[in-house]
Amino acid sequence: MSIRRLPNLPILLIATLALMLQGCGEEDPAPGSSAGFAGLGQDAAGFQHAESNSSLTFPTDHSAHPDYRIEWWYLTANLEDESGEPLGLQWTLFRQALMPPSERPEPAPWAADQLWMAHMAISQGEHHQVAERFGRSHSQAVSSQPHDAQAGVIASPFHAWLDDWQLKANEEANSIDFDNLTLTAYIGEDESRFGYTLELTAEGPLVLHGEEGFSQKAANGQGSMYYSQPFWQISGKVTINGETKTVSGRGWLDREWSSQLLDARQSGWDWFSIHLDDGYKLMAFQLRGGSNGDSNQADQEQSADYRSGTWITPQGDATPLATDDITLTPLATSTVAGRDVPTQWRLEIPSVAIDIIVDAPHANRWMTTSVPYWEGEVVVNDRASSKPLGEGYLEMTGY
Template sequence: MPVHAIWRSWRPVLLLGSLLGALLAMAGCDDAPPERSSAGFAGLGESDGGYMQASPDTPLHFPADHGAHPGYRIEWWYLTANLEDEQGEPLGLQWTLFRQALLPPGAPPRETPPEPAPWVADQLWMAHMAVSQGEQHAVSERFARSHSTTSPRQAASQAGASAHPFRAWIDDWVLASDVSDPEADTFERLRLAAFDGEGDKRFGYRLELTAKGPLVRHGDDGFSQKSADGQGSHYYSQPFWHIEGEVTLAGKTREVSGRGWLDREWSSQLLSPDQTGWDWFSLHIDSGHRLMAFRLRGGGNDGDDYRSGSWILADGTTHPLDSQELAMTPLATARVAGREMPTRWRLEVPGRGLDLIVEAPHAERWMETTVPYWEGEVVARDHDGGERLGVGYLEMTGY
């Protein structure tokens, strides 16, 4: 979520005012749909301005790529989960940490003294947390700043992401590896803790995540093209999480278990300037397969939408899907936050014999955050027979 400013030594009030002002200017924060930008949704189509560029020529490396990439402008760690409580009632959650570089590599002032002032920083962080069940949808948002130096101060900073051992955090919201063996994959087991509110308004979760399959590279071995112009992102997922733990909503805590999906993505120009937003699906099919699919509105050939995805077998074998192999058709909308949001879709992957109706059981999943968007649980059913085939998450931006 971009913010365009040169960061030096700001007082706290100036930092907050500059941050919120930039974000509000990008995306709007009232009840009206955001204005269209000449740089794509939320400024993500702006030229990279001296930052490193995502490229298919840059291979992914683990565990290093689990950590932050401060040479790129934008980055996120994005977890969604479809869970059930002790009574078998469905419950959804999201935890996301966003990083925004405020200075490209080599831009002054890049170096800092051994003990920099507390408000000297070149990285901005934003985090979202949500818990949803039935008509309940609780959302929280936090902001922080840090410096990209690798000094010991970084581990004690307000927010950050380190690769080995893996840890991504903002204040006391922490996603961290539970693997102590330095030779093992630090993403085999994670733990997540995040809470907000007090009393009957308290919500959050304490979870253990165990990987039941391999990491998945999207697109061209981890480079995910986002428009016909060729720009894109480095993008991989862990779509095989088994999750157990406890979730608190409206002050009530219950035991939960289910499936999770973690996305990792970083870029310096994610969109083309004419792309106004996206519709993104992650689906857990009951057969053991997974489907990731997105539609970027604009940016395709001849001004069409740009579509891409991944068909993931139960063993983690991944087959990229291009616009010719994937159809995504909105079928019905619901009025949410003053917008018509497409909450019922048809997803078709003819080459895999897949024809799905994907629908949000509850439309009120608007994320009333500084950069607002829709994010919520969906159920996938067979188009012809109507039988339930899976669950997942849908994110929609730019409406």
């Protein structure tokens, strides 16, 4: 890859290359940049695009899609240890294509056209530990010779990995698909070691978001292919702060891929995944800024936030939520890593009689990764009565 390509790479990739090739970090991405948060609104000519008439096929779509520019396998979990203390964790594997399919080099030891990044976080009380790893592969290895690659994903039996961090089908359960998985990720030695070994069992179906899996992300129509497994029951061992604990609880895994996730004017997002105690589940997000879809109203281009979501029954039936059916109002902010970040929200969805307060009990959930963001556990209460209703996770970018 020639150096002349570097100015056109998204910020996520620039930060990754800086860490991999130079051993140093990159400055935080500027909110509101012309390519959107982390370059995810950058033009993606030559890549395959998510479209509303696309269809999902399983187990094939559990694997990687190297012809798309960006992709992730993203797990969050609300757990308790043996003493009943809440504990949150995250594990995410990201894939980034360096160039469109037509520009790929022939396979060779240094001819990588796919970059990989994995994040791990464990949070309990005021303790919050974060780790990050990077890898690379050629797209041919993603599909034809996966186990020779440093990082990759295969569909069946499911296996996602970067070095020895891995999420894979549970061989003891004879799982060939996505119902019983084992997650293993550790870093550090002796007292500094932290990580987890967890068993994940799905107790409900996969859920497709948007229009049969196509999730629109802006008024002008671009978006992603997006589905979730929000019914994980999780048990296992977590090592944090030099202590290993037995944990159990609920998890949520998101699968998403796209080539232009955002409108170029969108500065970031606020994403909620919520487990309600009555068995219902909710995914909702807003993408901040962008166009209202009318090119003749340029003065309003920065004012229109785009919202979407999915209401999920205990049986896994999904109802898409329209942008005008969701109201998100920040109620309180916390200063985290020198930024003012909303850590209490009112979330209203009249169509399903939802009016709730979503609160982050601990503000110090800043992900000190190459592209930094906020992500942490939340609790949910009824707005009128303050009655506890559930728990979940909140991710916020671009602050």
